[in-house]
Amino acid sequence: MLLEARDLSVRFGGVQALRAVSFAVPEGAVFAIIGPNGAGKTTLFNVISRFITAEAGRLRFAGRAIDRLAPHRIAALGIARTFQNVELLHQATVKDNLLLGQHVHRRTGFLAELAFLGTVRRQEIRMRERADEVLDYLGLQRYRDVRVAELPYGTRKLVELGRALASAPRLLLLDEPAAGLASEDRADVALRIRDVCERRGVTVLMVEHDLGLVAAVSDHVLVLDHGVAIAEGTAAEVLESSAVVDAYLGPPVAPTTPW
Ligand SMILES: Nc1ncnc2c1ncn2[C@@H]1O[C@H](COP(=O)(O)OP(=O)(O)O)[C@@H](O)[C@H]1O
């Protein structure tokens, strides 16, 4: 298992945001977490990214305990994320945002940079090549030198995916990748998620409200409600489970197949 969470609990004052949540994400899978607003999905991502510390439970990535690591160490181990509300440097260009996404891997400090300018230069060239490769992959080359602030929302979401991919992650956390997108853009997101997983070999852990998208791309689904994991299984098993669907998610949704 690439990521293993055991009995994670988080409390904010009187709110128990996560209650002994356990799950395991196999390498190479698209694993979705669904559930109504306030279920604890973003909190779970924040625990994995180490933005917040669980009051109880354990977290392992690639066989190693990551419960106590600093957020930048998590990133350096190969966990990248996108945010529910796109988080980019809006006054910077697309290319610069992708370059910043790679700083988790820079090995040199300021003094080392003075001493080994050649190494720094090579790293910089490598980072630019990687940014360009990701821009090509996502079809974003024409926006390379455009400031993020000037781009439409859907393109910004794609740039944020690019920033995460530029760090060459092993595990990609996507918090509501289709939120706020028109239906044709959602189909595009579905294709990209599968492609990132299958062709780039990135394991994907995704939170998403669009159950059609979840059904179309996920190998495995975990359902959270009020901080509790109430169901888990293949997308078909979980989405057809009438208890889950009726009680927490509204009427059944037919899977959409965008390709
Ligand atoms: N930083 C925080 N401080 C206090 N309460 C929070 C904080 N973050 C989340 N919560 C609460 O925890 C619960 C889970 O929130 P969240 O993880 O954002 O849910 P979801 O992403 O599933 O909609 C909610 O009741 C929310 O109000």
Ligand SMILES: [Mg+2]
């Ligand atoms: Mg959320």
